[in-house]
Structures are given as C-alpha cells and as structure tokens.
Amino acid sequence: MSDTATVRQAITTVGAADPSKRDFLKLLTGSAVVIGVGAIVWPFIDSMSPAKDVLALSSIEVDLAPVQEGQAITVVWRGKPVFVRNRTADEIKTAEGVALNQLIDPQSDADRVKAGKEKWLVVIGICTHLGCVPLGNKVSDPRGDFGGWFCPCHGSQYDTSGRVRHGPAPSNLGLPPYAFAGDTKIKIG
Amino acid sequence: MAGLHKSEFENQVVNWIDTRMPIFTMMQKEYGSFPTPKNFNYFWNFGALAMISLAIMIATGIFLAMNYTAHTSLAFDSVERIMRDVNYGWLLRYIHANGASMFFIVVYIHIFRALYYGSYKAPRELLFMLGVVILLLMMATAFMGYVLPWGQMSYWGATVITNLFSAIPFVGEGIVTWLWGGFSVDNPTLNRFYSLHYLMPFMITGVVFLHIVALHITGSNNPLGIDVKTPQDTLPFHPYYTAKDSIGICVYLLVFAGLVFFAPNFLNHPDNYIPANPLVTPAHIVPEWYFLPYYAILRSVPDKLGGVILMFSSIAVLFVLPWLDTSPVRSSRFRPIYKQLILLLVVSFLVLGYVGGQPPEGIYVVLGRVATAYWFLHFLVLLPILGKLEKPLPLPESIARPVVRRPPPGGGGGPLPQGATAKPMEKS
Amino acid sequence: MRSASALVLGLLASLAIVPCAFAQGHEAVRAPKQPWSFNGPFGTFDRASMQRGFQVYKEVCSNCHSMKEMYYRNLTSIGLSEEQVKAIAASATVPGGTDDSGQPVERPALPSDHFRSPFANDKAARSANGGALPPDQSLIIKARENGSDYVHALLNGYRDPPPGVKIGEGQYYNEYFPGNQLAMAPPLQDGAVTYADGTPATVEQMSRDVVQFLTWTSNPELETRKRMGVKVVLFLALMTGLTYAVKKKIWKDVH
Numbered sequence: 001m002s003d004t005a006t007v008r009q010a011i012t013t014v015g016a017a018d019p020s021k022r023d024f025l026k027l028l029t030g031s032a033v034v035i036g037v038g039a040i041v042w043p044f045i046d047s048m049s050p051a052k053d054v055l056a057l058s059s060i061e062v063d064l065a066p067v068q069e070g071q072a073i074t075v076v077w078r079g080k081p082v083f084v085r086n087r088t089a090d091e092i093k094t095a096e097g098v099a100l101n102q103l104i105d106p107q108s109d110a111d112r113v114k115a116g117k118e119k120w121l122v123v124i125g126i127c128t129h130l131g132c133v134p135l136g137n138k139v140s141d142p143r144g145d146f147g148g149w150f151c152p153c154h155g156s157q158y159d160t161s162g163r164v165r166h167g168p169a170p171s172n173l174g175l176p177p178y179a180f181a182g183d184t185k186i187k188i189g
Numbered sequence: 190m191a192g193l194h195k196s197e198f199e200n201q202v203v204n205w206i207d208t209r210m211p212i213f214t215m216m217q218k219e220y221g222s223f224p225t226p227k228n229f230n231y232f233w234n235f236g237a238l239a240m241i242s243l244a245i246m247i248a249t250g251i252f253l254a255m256n257y258t259a260h261t262s263l264a265f266d267s268v269e270r271i272m273r274d275v276n277y278g279w280l281l282r283y284i285h286a287n288g289a290s291m292f293f294i295v296v297y298i299h300i301f302r303a304l305y306y307g308s309y310k311a312p313r314e315l316l317f318m319l320g321v322v323i324l325l326l327m328m329a330t331a332f333m334g335y336v337l338p339w340g341q342m343s344y345w346g347a348t349v350i351t352n353l354f355s356a357i358p359f360v361g362e363g364i365v366t367w368l369w370g371g372f373s374v375d376n377p378t379l380n381r382f383y384s385l386h387y388l389m390p391f392m393i394t395g396v397v398f399l400h401i402v403a404l405h406i407t408g409s410n411n412p413l414g415i416d417v418k419t420p421q422d423t424l425p426f427h428p429y430y431t432a433k434d435s436i437g438i439c440v441y442l443l444v445f446a447g448l449v450f451f452a453p454n455f456l457n458h459p460d461n462y463i464p465a466n467p468l469v470t471p472a473h474i475v476p477e478w479y480f481l482p483y484y485a486i487l488r489s490v491p492d493k494l495g496g497v498i499l500m501f502s503s504i505a506v507l508f509v510l511p512w513l514d515t516s517p518v519r520s521s522r523f524r525p526i527y528k529q530l531i532l533l534l535v536v537s538f539l540v541l542g543y544v545g546g547q548p549p550e551g552i553y554v555v556l557g558r559v560a561t562a563y564w565f566l567h568f569l570v571l572l573p574i575l576g577k578l579e580k581p582l583p584l585p586e587s588i589a590r591p592v593v594r595r596p597p598p599g600g601g602g603g604p605l606p607q608g609a610t611a612k613p614m615e616k617s
Numbered sequence: 618m619r620s621a622s623a624l625v626l627g628l629l630a631s632l633a634i635v636p637c638a639f640a641q642g643h644e645a646v647r648a649p650k651q652p653w654s655f656n657g658p659f660g661t662f663d664r665a666s667m668q669r670g671f672q673v674y675k676e677v678c679s680n681c682h683s684m685k686e687m688y689y690r691n692l693t694s695i696g697l698s699e700e701q702v703k704a705i706a707a708s709a710t711v712p713g714g715t716d717d718s719g720q721p722v723e724r725p726a727l728p729s730d731h732f733r734s735p736f737a738n739d740k741a742a743r744s745a746n747g748g749a750l751p752p753d754q755s756l757i758i759k760a761r762e763n764g765s766d767y768v769h770a771l772l773n774g775y776r777d778p779p780p781g782v783k784i785g786e787g788q789y790y791n792e793y794f795p796g797n798q799l800a801m802a803p804p805l806q807d808g809a810v811t812y813a814d815g816t817p818a819t820v821e822q823m824s825r826d827v828v829q830f831l832t833w834t835s836n837p838e839l840e841t842r843k844r845m846g847v848k849v850v851l852f853l854a855l856m857t858g859l860t861y862a863v864k865k866k867i868w869k870d871v872h
Contacts, residue, residue, distance in 0.1 A: 025866060029859040036852065043277035047252050052274040056690050056729040227871060269686045269755070272838070279838040280845075424871065432864040439857040446853055450846025451658050454759060462760035462835075463752070472795070 059189030061181065064120065072137040074125060077188045081125035081133055082176055083149070084186075087160055091147060092118050095161035105171040109161045112172070117180060122188070123162040124174040127151040134158060134173075149173070219405055224423035225430055226411035228588050232306070233409070233430075234437030235299040241438060242292035243397065247390050249285040250334075253278075257337065259383035261376045264339035265464045283453040284445075289331050290456045291445050293479035296324060305531055307519030308410040314511035316403040321507045323396050328480070330389040333382040335477060336374075340461030345474050347374045347382070353487075356494040373467060413588060414519025421589035473548065481545030482538050486564070488549045489557040499561070506568045513568055515576025523582040530571055537563040646792045648763060648770035651825075655765075655832060658847060661840050662833055664696040669812055670830025671695060673823045675705075676810050678754060681746060681801075683734035686755035687834055690728040694837065695830070702728050709733040747787045749800035758828070758835035765832050767793065772824035775803040 050058070062075050062084060072085035087095070095109040113121055127134050129151065135141040136149035136158075144150035144157030146165045151157070156167030163172040178188040196207035196214060207213040256275050258267035271278035300320070303309055309317035336347045351368050355361040370377030408417060417423055424430070448455060456478055460471045476484050483500050490496035506513075521528040537560040544557040654663045671692065674684070689706035693699060706726040711733055713724030726733060736742035743750050758764030774793040778784050788798040805820045812818055833839070 025859070025863055029856075029863050032852075032856055032859055036856065039852075043280050044248065044252050046276040047278060047281060048255065049276055051256075051270070051276060051278070052690075053270065053688070053729075054274075056688065061727075266686070273686065273691075279842065283842075428867050429871070432860065432867045435860040436857065436864055439853055439860050443850065443853045443857065446846060446849045450842055450849060453842070459760050459762050459764070462756040 059187055061185060061187050063185055065184040069119070074137055075188070077176060082188060083121075083123050083125040083137060083162075083173075085121040085123075085137075085160075087119050087121055091160040094147065095159060098159070098161075098163075104164050104169075107161075107163060107172055112161050112163070112175060114180060120186070121160070121162060122176060122178055122186065124176050125149075126174070127153065127156055127169055128164065128171045128173065129154055129156050129167070129169040219401075219426075220431075221425065221427045223405065223426040224408070224417070224420070225426045226409055226417055226422060226588055227424045227429075228411050228413060229409070229430065229433070230412050231433075231437060232298070232302040232412075234434055234441075235295050235302060237434040238295045238437055238441050239292065239299055240397065241441070242288060242295055243390065243393060246285065246288050246292060247394075249281045249288065250387070250390065252281050253285055254387060257383075259337070259380050261339060261379055261465070264337060264379060268338045280449070283449045286457065287445065287448045287453060289334065289477070290448070290479065291441070292327065293331070295441070296327065297479075300324070301535065303410075304534070305521045306410055306412060307414050307514070307516075307521070309511045310514065310519050311511065312407050313403075313410060316400060316407060317511060318508055319396055319400040319403060321504065323393055323400060324507075325504065326389055326393045326396065330386060330393065331477065331479065333386040333389070335461075336379065336382045337386065338461060339379065339465045341463045341465055341469075341471050342458045342461040342474070344374060344465035344467065345470055346476055347378065349474060350476075351378075353497050353500075356497040358494070375467075410519060411588060412520060413522065413585060415584055415588065418587050419589065422587055475546050478542065478546070481543075482541035483545075485541040485545035485557045486561045488545070489554065489561045499565075503561075503564055506565070510568060510572075514572045516572075516579060516581070517576075518581040518584065523584055524575075524579060525582065526579045527572075527575055530567060530575070533563065534567050537561075537567075645795045645797060646770075646774075648766040648793055650763075651766050651769055653765055653832070654829070655839060658843055660843060662695070663829055665814065666826045666829040667695040667833055668697065669814070669816060669823075670826035670828070672810055672812065673805075673827040674754070674830055677804055677823075678827065679732075679735060681735055681742070681751040682754045683736070683742075683751075684732045684755045684834060685734060685753050687732045688728070689726060689730055689732065691834075691837065695833065699728070706730060747800060751801070754831060754834065756835050758832045760835075764835065765828050768831060769824050769828045772805055772827070773820060 058078055060075065060077055064084065064086070067073055067084060067086045069086050070088050070091075072083055074081045074083055076082070092109070098109075100106040100108065109118075112123075125133050125137075130153060132151050132153035134149035134151040134156070136143040142150045144166070146157050146159035148158040148160045148162060148165075151167065151169065154168050156169035157165050158169075158173055159165050161172075162175075164170070176188050178186050181187045193208050194211040194214065196204045196211065198204045198207050198213055203213055253271060256267065256271045256278065258264060268282065271282050273279075275281075303317060303320070332346070332350060336343045351365055351374065354368065355365045357364060366372060368378070369375065370381060411417075458475065458477075463471075475481065483503060486503050487496040487500040490499050516524060516527065518524055521531055540556055540560040541564070544553045544560065547553040549557075654660060654666075674682075689702055692702045692705065697705070706728050709726045709732075710723040711726045711730050713722045716722045736745060739750055752760075758768060761767045770793040771791060774791045776790055776792055778790040778797075782790065782797070784790055784798060788800060789802055790797055791799055805823050807819050809820075809823065810818050816822060836842075
C-alpha cells in the first residue's frame with residue numbers, strides 16, 4: 001500500500017507547497033462566498049417585510065370638516081381603529097384641569113394634542129388592557145364617568161383626553177403619529 | 190446498552206453530538222473522504238448542479254407561496270402583486286420560473302452523461318431507475334407549477350394534459366373528472382395542483398436521498414466506465430471534487446443569472462401574461478420547452494390512445510434500459526458504433542423538441558415521426574443487437590494507469606468484473 | 618458510421634430550411650426591430666418619453682383600455698412628483714363603498730388606488746365596443762411576442778386593405794395584426810394630444826412614447842433588474858475565476 005501513502009502525502013503537501021498563496025486564495029474565495037450567500041439571503045428576508053401595496057396604505061388622510069363639535073369618528077389606520085374627536089370647550093377645560101397626580105398614567109393634555117389644535121383629539125381606539133375597542137364615539141354609547149370612552153370588556157374608563165382614569169388598563173390610549181395638512185385635514189402615519 | 194459511537198472529532202461540541210448521533214462521521218465518510226474516481230470530467234458536475242437546482246426551487250417556492258393565492262379569481266393578480274409590490278418579489282419569481290428550465294437543462298445533461306458513459310449498467314441499475322423516478326416527479330411538479338399563475342397557457346396546458354387521461358378506455362372520462370374535481374379545469378383543480386406542487390418537491394428530495402444512498406453503495410461510474418480497483422484510482426471527495434463542483438456551480442449560476450436578469454421571459458410564452466379565459470383557446474398552444482419532445486411524440490401518432498401510450502412509453506423505456514443494453518462495456522469511448530447511435534438519439538430528441546413547438550402539419554409531422562421511430566428503434570432494437578455485434582475497443586487496465594494491457598489470464602477476480610475485464614480485448 | 622453523421626447533418630440542415638418554407642401565407646408581417654432605450658443589458662427608460670406616453674394613454678387609450686394592475690402611486694417611477702400623482706389620482710373617481718343609506722358612492726381616487734377602468738366590467742366594455750373586448754394594457758408588452766416592437770408597429774400599421782381582401786363590418790386592416798383585421802379603429806392621428814414639452818405629436822412619436830410607457834407598466838422592475846444583473850454577473854465571473862484558481866491549486870499534484 002505504499003501507493004496509498006504517496007497519494008496521502010500528495011494530498012497533504014498540496015496545502016504545504018506555498019502556504020501564503022493558498023491561504024490568501026482560500027481566504028479570498030471564502031469571503032467572496034460569504035458575501036454572495038449574504039447577498040442572496042437578503043431578498044428572501046426582505047420579501048417578508050411589508051410590500052409596497054401595504055406601505056401605500058400605511059398613511060391615510062382624514063378630512064375633519066364633517067366632524068361636528070362633540071362628535072367623534074372612527075377611521076381605520078393600519079388595520080386598527082383610530083378615534084378622532086372634536087372636543088367641546090368644556091371637555092378641553094376638564095382635560096386640561098386634571099392634576100397629574102390623580103392619573104394612573106400621568107400625562108398632560110397638552111402632550112396629547114397638537115398645539116393650537118386642542119379641540120382635535122386623535123387616539124388609537126384600542127383599550128390598553130387586553131385590546132378591546134372602547135365605546136364612546138356614538139351618541140348612544142356609554143362614555144364612563146370621565147366623559148371619554150368606556151371599555152365594555154373589563155370596565156376601563158378613559159377621560160376626554162383618552163387617559164385611563166379607572167379600571168384595569170395600565171396606560172392611556174395610544175397616540176398615532178399624525179400631522180395637520182391644512183386646517184381641517186390630518187395625515188395619520 | 191447499544192454502545193455510543195466512538196467519535197474522532199477533536200472539537201468538543203462536535204464530538205459530543207457525534208458520539209450520540211454520528212452525523213458528522215457520516216458526512217465525513219460520504220462527502221469528505223468518500224473515495225471518488227480521479228478521472229471525472231465536467232459532465233460529472235451535473236449531479237451536484239441538479240441538487241443545487243432543487244434547493245433553489247424549494248427555497249424560492251416557499252417564499253413565493255407566502256404571497257400566492259390559489260383561487261381562480263385571485264391567482265393571476267396575486268402573481269402580479271409578487272412581481273410589482275412584494276420586495277424582491279420579481280427576483281424570487283423570475284428565479285423560480287427560470288429555475289425550472291435550469292433544472293431540466295441540468296437533468297437532461299445528467300441523463301445524457303448516464304447514457305453516454307453507461308452509468309445505468311450493472312451494478313447501477315437501481316440508481317438509474319431512481320433517477321428516472323425523479324425525472325417523472327419533476328415533470329409532474331413542473332406541469333402543476335405552470336398552472337398556478339393562471340394565465341392562458343396555464344389553463345389550456347392543464348386542460349390538454351389532463352385530457353390525455355381521457356384516452357384510457359372505459360374509465361378515462363371518470364379519471365379526468367376526478368382529476369379536475371369538476372367538469373372542467375377550475376378552482377378545485379387549481380387548489381389541488383397547488384397542494385401537490387408544494388408536496389412533490391419534498392418527495393423528489395426523498396428520492397434524491399435514495400439516489401445518493403444507492404450511488405454511495407455502488408460508487409460513481411467514470412469516463413472510462415471501468416471499475417475502481419486500487420486506491421490510486423480515487424481521490425477523496427473533499428477537497429478535490431468540492432473544488433471542481435464549485436467551478437461548475439459558478440458557471441451554472443452565470444447562465445442562470447443571464448436568464449433571470451436579462452431575458453427573464455425568453456423561455457416563457459407571452460400568452461401566459463393573459464389571464465386564463467375558459468372560453469378562448471390561444472392560437473398556438475405549446476407546453477414549456479422541456480416537454481416539447483414528448484409533446485411531439487404524442488402528436489406523431491394519429492390515434493389518441495396510441496399517442497398517449499407512446500408518449501409515456503418514451504420515458505418508461507428508460508426503466509428497462511439496463512437490460513436492453515446487452516454490451517458489457519460501459520463507456521462510449523470504447524464503443525465506436527454506440528457512440529454514433531447515442532449522438533443520433535440526442536439529435537432525435539432535439540428534433541422532437543423542435544417539432545413539438547411547431548404546428549402539427551406538413552414536414553413537421555414527417556420529421557416528428559422519423560425522430561419518434563428512431564427513439565424507440567434505438568432502445569428496443571439497436572441496443573439489444575449492438576451488444577452482440579459491436580466490437581469494442583480495448584479497455585485500459587485501470588483508471589490510474591489508463592494504458593491498454595492484456596488482461597491477466599483467467600480474468601479478474603473483482604466482484605464486478607464485466608467492466609474492466611470484459612472479453613473485448615482479445616484483439617488488442 | 619459516416620452515414621449516421623451524414624444523417625445528423627442532413628436533419629439539422631432541414632431544420633434550418635423548414636421554417637422559411639412555411640413562413641409564407643396569410644400571416645401578419647413581422648414587426649421591425651426598434652432601437653429602444655431600454656434594450657440591452659444597460660438599458661433604461663426614457664423618463665420624458667414615458668411621461669408623454671402616459672399622457673397618450675390617459676387621453677387616448679384609457680377611453681377603452683383598462684390597466685388593472687397599475688396604481689396611481691406607481692407613477693412616481695416615471696418621474697412625476699407626489700403632488701402631481703395626487704392630482705392625477707384625484708381627477709378620477711373610483712367606487713368608494715356605500716353611503717349611510719347603502720347606496721354605492723364614488724369618491725376621488727387616491728395614489729393608493731388602482732387606475733380607474735373605463736368600463737365597469739367586461740360585458741359593458743364589449744357592448745360599448747361593438748362586441749370586441751379591448752384587452753387590459755397592464756401587461757400588453759409581455760403578453761405579445763416582441764411586445765414593444767409589435768405594439769409600435771401595430772399603431773403605425775393601419776393600411777388600406779390590398780385589392781381583393783374583404784374587410785368585415787367595423788373592422789380595420791392592419792398589416793401587423795394576426796389575421797390582418799382588428800376591431801380597434803386607428804387610435805392615433807397626428808396632433809391627437811398636445812405635448813407640454815412642445816414635442817410634435819406625430820403618430821410615430823406618440824406610438825414611440827406610449828410604448829415606452831407600456832413597456833414600463835409590463836416590466837416596472839426592468840431598470841432595477843438590469844442594474845442588479847450587471848453586478849451579479851460581475852460577481853459570479855469573479856467567483857468563477859477564484860474557484861478555478863483554487864481548484865487548480867488543489868489538483869496541482871494529481872496526475
């Protein structure tokens with residue numbers, strides 16, 4: 001079996017012949033393969049991110065003109081209900097007058113609306129407890145003791161600034177990113 | 190207790206796993222030190238390339254399935270949404286669509302290699318038959334996949350091909366209705382094709398595994414077609430053939446990329462960008478290019494049942510090929526007449542492919558019939574006779590020493606003697 | 618076995634001759650190749666031409682042809698600003714669900730809406746077009762052999778029928794259309810639109826522009842694809858060289 005030994009030796013000497021060149025070549029090829037594999041993996045991963053048609057619906061414009069004072073509407077944004085409420089002067093006053101230490105999740109009303117547009121309250125209409133949609137947009141709806149929204153699932157109550165005041169909900173109704181695009185138009189998202 | 194495996198790996202983690210489940214030892218044995226004939230030419234790349242093709246098809250297919258909707262009223266638009274809105278969706282779909290063509294190109298060359306170098310002969314008959322099973326599964330998978338975009342060619346291809354089964358006497362109509370799940374190709378058909386199109390690649394993977402198991406028992410054939418005798422005849426698979434396969438993979442990917450990025454619809458039919466319409470048949474219905482040869486055989490017979498039988502027989506004949514070829518010599522290199530005939534077979538396959546894409550009239554019918562006739566003549570008549578008549582060239586003594594020597598008196602003692610010590614050398 | 622080789626050559630030769638012998642007949646004339654800006658591995662769309670083409674589509678084609686796969690938002694890719702796209706969308710009305718009494722209402726379209734279709738459904742389209750259905754144009758270029766050249770040729774291909782050829786009622790003779798008779802009246806006349814950039818609106822110019830636009834709607838990924846393709850091919854060429862060098866090195870001592 002001396003022939004086998006020769007072959008074995010031939011195999012081992014392949015690497016030993018010119019180690020610097022071989023190593024450099026191997027390193028270069030190896031890194032090129034890694035780059036190539038990385039480049040091919042990315043399209044697969046990215047294909048699972050939101051597609052263009054999904055992103056196109058990720059921001060919506062809402063015309064506020066038809067919403068009368070004291071009324072609220074529900075619009076759908078990214079598959080979630082968003083409440084837009086045209087608050088009365090009284091409601092704004094009550095909301096601004098609450099002392100922060102009385103709140104479960106302290107936040108001033110000014111932090112929850114846009115300056116100069118205090119009458120418009122825009123909140124995500126999902127109870128922060130377990131995800132139900134609170135009542136209070138329709139005239140016939142119960143609004144709870146604080147005049148905002150009432151969650152029928154476990155009795156959480158929100159005030160006219162959408163802040164939780166009573167019940168198991170841990171935090172205030174969320175605020176979607178939005179901006180005014182004109183006097184009576186907002187762009188959510 | 191059934192004894193732990195004694196692992197020789199130095200890495201602690203690898204050793205720990207290998208002791209309990211010796212997959213590393215197995216991989217090392219089958220893909221590391223696996224003794225492989227040293228004289229492979231580049232035709233031996235195509236097995237690895239077929240494996241890569243399968244992997245690419247499964248990967249892109251799984252991600253396409255995440256955005257595809259299998260419903261007649263939504264399928265076409267969901268594919269267009271993949272093309273237009275899904276991030277890199279066009280890339281995934283064009284890779285998948287052209288990947289089918291690449292897979293077939295590779296597999297056809299792989300089969301040609303087997304035919305040219307006699308890889309189907311003893312002891313590799315089962316290995317070859319498993320390969321034919323893979324080909325059939327691939328054809329079914331490709332056919333059903335082509336239906337999914339629900340374009341005109343999808344719809345009418347599905348209609349025509351499923352109608353082939355109506356040629357079966359007595360039960361044909363019933364079978365077709367059962368295949369459709371209704372009285373025409375419709376939503377139930379699309380749904381089951383989608384389900385099966387997703388399933389079958391994994392069946393292919395299973396048979397590929399068996400194909401490799403069989404290969405690693407018999408060992409690879411080689412361009413000389415003679416058996417491996419001594420360790421000098423072989424090289425360890427790694428790094429020699431991993432390196433050689435890598436070159437092939439790069440070239441394969443280059444061709445693939447050329448198609449995907451610069452001619453993504455070159456092999457597609459324009460009519461498949463028109464949504465399926467059950468009331469309007471396109472002027473020229475043709476299957477995908479890789480089915481054209483069989484389609485030509487189907488049309489070369491003026492009888493419905495006869496055409497269907499002949500078409501399926503053209504592939505079925507491969508199952509008995511190991512027994513039709515009576516020559517003890519494997520490689521065409523030492524079979525001067527067979528070498529010509531196998532090239533003629535390739536030409537008849539190409540002619541069939543060409544004829545299958547033309548309207549069935551005039552000279553095309555004649556050409557198709559001649560080529561069909563040769564296809565069957567080659568396998569059923571010429572091969573059995575040739576083994577008796579042909580005088581092979583003298584075979585070399587071994588792979589390592591490819592010089593012609595007189596055989597030792599009394600023949601060799603190996604378990605598989607017919608390759609290297611076949612009678613043909615008397616004349617040398 | 619000389620005879621086998623001769624037979625092979627003979628067969629191959631006959632393959633080359635056959636198509637010529639059978640190409641004649643009442644077939645449509647093959648559309649001449651045009652030097653499009655988007656041809657070739659480095660091809661790109663001509664933005665100005667695409668915008669003019671969109672104008673032609675909007676003012677002429679879209680009266681009969683739908684483009685269901687396209688969204689208004691896609692138009693930013695032909696070089697229009699978001700504001701322009703919004704205005705274009707708003708000028709069309711699309712079904713907007715139902716009002717409080719359950720009646721269907723229309724609303725101005727948004728960039729996230731599909732292009733408005735000229736007809737409510739295929740039947741309405743047929744009845745308004747003498748029984749012929751104007752095909753959807755989203756994929757028209759990919760749905761025809763050599764689509765860009767073909768559509769360009771078709772728009773310029775209206776002729777008086779040659780003597781002896783009878784044209785059906787409501788049909789027009791076009792030498793590039795398969796069967797030579799189609800139900801679409803010549804859609805373009807010189808000056809059919811007025812280009813804002815002052816380009817003379819000849820039939821040839823408008824057809825060229827609209828093909829740029831339609832090729833884009835069929836292949837919105839074309840520029841990205843070709844740019845990526847050049848990089849991928851260069852990378853793979855490098856990989857081929859590298860693996861070849863590695864293989865050579867490894868096999869150096871094998872004889």
